Amino acid sequence: MxxxxxxxxxxxxxxxxxxxxxxxxxxxxxxxxxxxxxxxxxxxxxxxxxxxxxxxxxxxxxxxxxxxxxxxxxxxxxxxxxxxxxxxxxxxxxxxxxxxxxxxxxxxxxxxxxxxSMLGTCLVGQQGLGQDVANNNYPISLAVPRGYAVLHALHQDLYRVIQTDSQDDAYQLVLKGLVDGALGLCQVYNEQVSGFPYSDVLEPIFPPIDISYxxxxxxxxxxxxxxxxxxxxxxxxxxxxxxxxxxxxxxxxxxxxxxxx
Structure with a gap:
């Protein structure tokens, strides 16, 4: 026993x-x-x-x-x-x-x-995109990687979405002037950041269009x-x-x- x-x-x-x-x-x-x-x-x-x-x-x-x-x-x-x-x-x-x-x-x-994670996503583009947004110059063409949940936060009447294979592909289209903007990390919890590639030539448009968890x-x-x-x-x-x-x-x-x- x-x-x-x-x-x-x-x-x-x-x-x-x-x-x-x-x-x-x-x-x-x-x-x-x-x-x-x-x-x-x-x-x-x-x-x-x-x-x-x-x-x-x-x-x-x-x-x-x-x-x-x-x-x-x-x-x-x-x-x-x-x-x-x-x-x-x-x-x-x-x-x-x-x-x-x-x-x-x-x-x-x-x-x-x-x-x-709790992160904010902003429109990201070259100089002038912020003025277009302020003046309601829609629709804005956006390059966004396929399958990203943030796509569901975009109003279809405001944005013309071009889906890409990767995030870098999306930014390349912006840099070449083929689309108006892309989406980028601009807020980490309550901190505003420029947490996206090519921020030396691209800028975020605040406030975020989406806060994702x-x-x-x-x-x-x-x-x-x-x-x-x-x-x-x-x-x-x-x-x-x-x-x-x-x-x-x-x-x-x-x-x-x-x-x-």
Whole structure:
């Protein structure tokens, strides 16, 4: 009996300290300050603010380890819908709720206080775009990467959207004068920034046209299997100084094109 009791204690102890591995899929394009680098490789140094936050989360939530994989964004969404990966970082949209789990408050609404980011997006363009906006010279032609949630915040009667394969492609169209503007990071929580490429020649138009919240969104299968881990991860994100990570990448660009502000 003593041997049986010892085995039960050992099994319980080992299960209590078992590591939960979370496969998180994120975009294979360079999208500073969130993700740096392109392709399938996850940079070991300065991988992007979002990845650094998740690595910091590992140190706060014991026995949790993230495995990062990079794919085109639509493939990430397809894989998590099929429970091939456990997590993505995504904004909330009602159509995503059928296959993604977001942190919720007591009322059952998505809890913005547990977001992994709160960032403002502005129109970004060459000199003169601000005057066009002030004078209501619409429609304005915008280059925007495919699949970005901010597209849903744009009024179709005000903007003529040209979708591109990447953020840099969008900025190249602006620089060549082929479109009026693009979209860029202009606010990190309550701080105004110029957190977008080519800010030495392009300028943001305030106020932001969209304030977006990004969430650590989990698959249906993961939440079913590890509900306590999910809640712990979300709660820890709610108390981390997340804005410091993003501001660090805006203030201290290394091998990418985000300037100081």
């Amino acid at each position: 003593r041997l049986l009791a010892l085995l039960i204690v050992l099994l319980w102890s080992s299960s209590s300290y078992a590591t939960t591995f979370i496969t998180l899929c994120y975009e294979d394009k360079n999208i500073p300050p969130f993700f740096l680098g392109s392709g399938f490789e996850v940079p070991s140094h300065r991988p992007g603010a979002t990845i650094e936050i998740l690595r910091g989360l590992e140190s706060k939530v014991k026995n949790v380890r993230f495995n990062f994989v990079r794919k085109p964004w639509r493939r990430c969404l397809n894989d998590i819908q099929k429970n091939k990966v456990d997590a993505v970082v995504a904004s909330y949209r009602s159509e995503r709720a059928s296959f993604l789990n977001f942190p919720k408050n007591a009322q059952g609404d998505v809890d913005e206080s547990l977001a992994i 990004g969430y650590l969104a989990l698959s249906k299968a993961f939440l079913l299997q590890s509900p306590d881990v999910a809640q712990t991860l979300w709660q820890e994100l709610g108390v981390m100084p997340l804005h410091e990570y993003y501001l660090d990448y805006v203030n201290n660009p290394v091998n990418h094109k985000i300037p100081r502000y």
